[in-house]
Amino acid sequence: MNKTKVSIKDIAQKAGVSTALVSYVLNGKEKESRVGQEIATKVRQIAAELNYQPSHLAKSLRSGKTHTIGLVIADISNPFFANIARVVEDEAKRNGYTVIIGSSDENASKSRDLLEVLINRQVDGFIIVSSENSEDQIRSLNDRHIPFVLLDRYFPEIPTDFVSTDHYRASYDAATHLVKNQYKHIGMIAYDSQMFHMHERIRGYQDALRDNPINAHEHWLKRVKISAIDTGVKAAIDTMLATDQPVDALLFATYSLAVSGLKYINKLGVRVPDDLAIVSFGQAEVFELYHCPITYIKQPIGLLGQTAVELLVKKLTHKPTEPEQILMKAELIERASSKTHKTLIT
Amino acid sequence: MNKTKVSIKDIAQKAGVSTALVSYVLNGKEKESRVGQEIATKVRQIAAELNYQPSHLAKSLRSGKTHTIGLVIADISNPFFANIARVVEDEAKRNGYTVIIGSSDENASKSRDLLEVLINRQVDGFIIVSSENSEDQIRSLNDRHIPFVLLDRYFPEIPTDFVSTDHYRASYDAATHLVKNQYKHIGMIAYDSQMFHMHERIRGYQDALRDNPINAHEHWLKRVKISAIDTGVKAAIDTMLATDQPVDALLFATYSLAVSGLKYINKLGVRVPDDLAIVSFGQAEVFELYHCPITYIKQPIGLLGQTAVELLVKKLTHKPTEPEQILMKAELIERASSKTHKTLIT
DNA sequence: AGGATTCGCTTAATCGGTTAAGCAACGGCA
DNA sequence: TGCCGTTGCTTAACCGATTAAGCGAATCCT
Numbered sequence: 169m170n171k172t173k174v175s176i177k178d179i180a181q182k183a184g185v186s187t188a189l190v191s192y193v194l195n196g197k198e199k200e201s202r203v204g205q206e207i208a209t210k211v212r213q214i215a216a217e218l219n220y221q222p223s224h225l226a227k228s229l230r231s232g233k234t235h236t237i238g239l240v241i242a243d244i245s246n247p248f249f250a251n252i253a254r255v256v257e258d259e260a261k262r263n264g265y266t267v268i269i270g271s272s273d274e275n276a277s278k279s280r281d282l283l284e285v286l287i288n289r290q291v292d293g294f295i296i297v298s299s300e301n302s303e304d305q306i307r308s309l310n311d312r313h314i315p316f317v318l319l320d321r322y323f324p325e326i327p328t329d330f331v332s333t334d335h336y337r338a339s340y341d342a343a344t345h346l347v348k349n350q351y352k353h354i355g356m357i358a359y360d361s362q363m364f365h366m367h368e369r370i371r372g373y374q375d376a377l378r379d380n381p382i383n384a385h386e387h388w389l390k391r392v393k394i395s396a397i398d399t400g401v402k403a404a405i406d407t408m409l410a411t412d413q414p415v416d417a418l419l420f421a422t423y424s425l426a427v428s429g430l431k432y433i434n435k436l437g438v439r440v441p442d443d444l445a446i447v448s449f450g451q452a453e454v455f456e457l458y459h460c461p462i463t464y465i466k467q468p469i470g471l472l473g474q475t476a477v478e479l480l481v482k483k484l485t486h487k488p489t490e491p492e493q494i495l496m497k498a499e500l501i502e503r504a505s506s507k508t509h510k511t512l513i514t
Numbered sequence: 515m516n517k518t519k520v521s522i523k524d525i526a527q528k529a530g531v532s533t534a535l536v537s538y539v540l541n542g543k544e545k546e547s548r549v550g551q552e553i554a555t556k557v558r559q560i561a562a563e564l565n566y567q568p569s570h571l572a573k574s575l576r577s578g579k580t581h582t583i584g585l586v587i588a589d590i591s592n593p594f595f596a597n598i599a600r601v602v603e604d605e606a607k608r609n610g611y612t613v614i615i616g617s618s619d620e621n622a623s624k625s626r627d628l629l630e631v632l633i634n635r636q637v638d639g640f641i642i643v644s645s646e647n648s649e650d651q652i653r654s655l656n657d658r659h660i661p662f663v664l665l666d667r668y669f670p671e672i673p674t675d676f677v678s679t680d681h682y683r684a685s686y687d688a689a690t691h692l693v694k695n696q697y698k699h700i701g702m703i704a705y706d707s708q709m710f711h712m713h714e715r716i717r718g719y720q721d722a723l724r725d726n727p728i729n730a731h732e733h734w735l736k737r738v739k740i741s742a743i744d745t746g747v748k749a750a751i752d753t754m755l756a757t758d759q760p761v762d763a764l765l766f767a768t769y770s771l772a773v774s775g776l777k778y779i780n781k782l783g784v785r786v787p788d789d790l791a792i793v794s795f796g797q798a799e800v801f802e803l804y805h806c807p808i809t810y811i812k813q814p815i816g817l818l819g820q821t822a823v824e825l826l827v828k829k830l831t832h833k834p835t836e837p838e839q840i841l842m843k844a845e846l847i848e849r850a851s852s853k854t855h856k857t858l859i860t
Numbered sequence: 861a862g863g864a865t866t867c868g869c870t871t872a873a874t875c876g877g878t879t880a881a882g883c884a885a886c887g888g889c890a
Numbered sequence: 891t892g893c894c895g896t897t898g899c900t901t902a903a904c905c906g907a908t909t910a911a912g913c914g915a916a917t918c919c920t
Contacts (some may be wrong), residue, residue, distance in 0.1 A: 175906055186870050191908060202867055224635050225575045229875050236572070250596040254589065257617060266635060268614055271603060289570050289612060308902035342848065425797045434803070453773045457780070459805030532900050537878060548897055572876035577907050761869055
């Protein structure tokens with residue numbers, strides 16, 4: 169039938185009016201623009217007949233708004249981020265926005281490139297799960313007045329909007345839970361990272377031990393390079409189990425660390441939780457399927473994502489306000505992997 | 515400094531030339547357009563000084579090309595699709611394309627909406643993991659000459675480009691593997707779906723049994739509604755274990771079915787593989803972490819995604835050619851869950 | 861009746877680029 | 891000298907919308 173897409177011009181022609189008139193009608197500006205009833209009806213009808221779909225590009229060019237959100241995450245193939253992405257996608261759609269997702273690989277320079285590409289694409293704003301050493305980029309966005317909301321990770325020294333889990337609290341609660349369940353030698357494997365959320369997770373663990381009080385052994389806390397998880401985790405576990413006070417419980421700071429660690433623990437034949445209790449950040453089916461279901465810290469992914477979108481949309485449509493900073497509570501899902509320690513009778 | 519984004523006009527002004535000239539220079543058309551050496555250099559320098567970034571929107575509006583690919587998948591939070599998404603994202607970026615991902619939830623009407631939204635956004639083409647009952651949509655894309663490539667799932671009766679796993683072969687091989695390892699009562703849990711790839715997976719299983727030959731019991735093959743996986747899988751497993759010829763091996767047709775099934779098997783206390791051997795489609799860390807690592811069918815996700823992008827880009831840049839239809843071989847990763855059956859001495 | 865309003869619509873500029881066509885100046889050639 | 895071709899640049903149309911401004915004609919008001 170129609171060779172090409174139908175434009176406002178086609179409608180105007182068929183109705184014998186100007187394109188301006190058509191635009192007014194189709195934007196519901198008939199009242200303000202004093203368009204005649206008959207003509208308005210006619211235009212609308214023709215538009216429907218021709219199945220007119222306005223060009224997003226043209227609209228955007230004119231208005232400077234693309235109704236597109238850039239979502240920057242570390243890696244879409246990590247289930248935590250994939251879930252975030254899903255929630256953000258849905259919530260954005262509900263608000264009339266389209267999402268472009270980019271993976272930064274926890275890499276500041278990739279993240280920078282990504283941001284530039286997306287800025288070029290004229291996204292209206294960003295939702296960012298920032299990676300290490302990206303403070304400059306965030307500051308730069310601030311300086312350029314590009315709207316964005318940080319998700320789950322933030323920089324306390326930079327005044328930005330953010331929505332995040334209360335990592336400190338989550339970690340504190342997890343460690344406390346282990347103490348309550350009679351574990352005495354509680355270790356933690358975290359990333360060797362300057363990211364604030366990681367510091368918070370570590371601080372929560374440390375404070376929980378201090379408050380309970382447990383004298384932490386120097387080898388109980390290990391930081392693993394994000395670039396060499398498997399070897400790092402292996403070494404960490406080896407060390408922790410070989411000290412004079414071997415750990416009887418282990419807190420993993422991320423999903424990836426846990427997966428790597430559990431694999432190795434399996435290989436070693438260490439029994440969970442009898443030899444070693446486990447609690448981990450991140451949620452996934454993995455933890456249900458492990459022969460001994462894993463206790464995990466469930467971050468409020470749905471709420472995080474929704475709130476982030478909500479905040480961003482608010483920034484995009486309203487006047488800029490004070491930065492909103494929201495911390496959400498994680499939930500500790502208690503499973504068998506950290507059940508009350510059976511103190512061995514010696 | 516600069517209040518607004520710098521446009522070609524700003525450069526033209528600063529250089530004292532027309533915008534056309536600037537456009538020619540910045541597009542490397544100096545030769546064809548006979549632009550003077552000096553002026554060209556000057557323009558380029560000014561562009562660099564002002565950190566000029568051309569407006570994607572304006573370019574797209576004029577050219578009709580957005581250099582954007584729409585990726586339609588069932589659900590980004592499913593690891594299989596997340597991995598696909600990651601590969602497609604990377605490969606597209608390498609080719610200068612941006613990806614917009616949309617989740618269809620295996621739902622034809624959502625998929626239709628998604629396609630329309632993305633068409634409206636003027637994506638240049640699609641990569642689609644189609645969902646049930648979406649043949650019409652695919653045909654419609656064909657009729658409208660919108661370029662697309664089907665990924666992993668295709669409709670044999672519709673002439674389209676596609677890149678897919680050889681589902682039949684993968685399934686045939688998996689079932690044969692179980693036979694070889696001395697299992698006699700091999701069951702399969704699949705989706706109750708009209709999708710061709712699911713039929714192929716089932717057909718592969720059936721043919722493998724027939725060829726070996728094993729007389730399949732009517733209760734060995736169960737189809738589960740995609741909308742009620744957990745209850746369906748539970749019922750299926752219950753039935754399969756309760757027949758006069760209870761299954762001693764089970765092939766799951768998808769990752770989701772396997773996760774659900776393994777949970778239930780765990781709960782039942784059925785031992786893998788002694789009581790029940792397991793093989794599943796889909797790959798994920800889950801399968802490594804299960805107390806008994808799970809044999810799985812590893813689809814060539816990287817290649818699938820790369821090839822799909824490659825094919826699409828070719829269609830977008832070259833003249834339309836004959837539909838290319840590519841089947842790729844999956845790899846059976848053999849783990850403990852399907853190791854050779856110890857025939858019990860009675 | 862005649863100036864002021866109101867009504868209903870059109871004109872044209874604009875967003876930021878691309879690109880066919882044209883124009884002036886210059887050099888070469890007969 | 892006159893014609894032609896080349897060189898180097900500009901003009902202006904175009905992509906598809908939005909929107910301020912303007913312009914006749916009808917209507918109101920006194």
